[in-house]
Amino acid sequence: METGFIKQTVEALFSKMLARAQFEKISDLTDDGLLTLDFSTEEPHLLVGTEGKTILALNHIVRKIFEKECEKREWKKMSFLVDINGYQKKRIQELKNRAQVMAERARFFKSSVECAPMNPYERMIVHSFFTNIADIQTExxxxxxxRRVVIKYVEQLGISL
Known part of the structure; x- marks a missing residue:
């Protein structure tokens, strides 16, 4: 199964990094079906890294290995995330909270608000977060x-705030 392959790949990479981590579970992280493979460790600094750079690199490597394997075995591609001690979940929630505050600011001033620079994954989360919100657009x-996200207030005709 695809998730078993991903789990084995992650565990092999951890072994090569001389890091010990225990597989916990596979769960849905978002409404759009992003699977999360949760691992726990007593040494998160080794696997998460400064500002999460190591875990981002790890996810990138595992995703590339999985994509190659999908081509070989004709598996269906899927979105997934490797998480260490819940770091990714906390990071995503913080990002959504900050984006929500920025959107409220854009609404209040009826203008656009620029976020701080973000990596592609973080930008995708912000864009997805505002997909179904009519008076907010992102770019x-x-x-x-x-590269950063601009959150724009879009006045709705016939609606007064």
């Missing part, structure tokens, strides 16, 4: 490490 601007 990515900038290049490279300075």
């Amino acid at each position: 990515s601007v900038g290049v490279g490490k300075d």
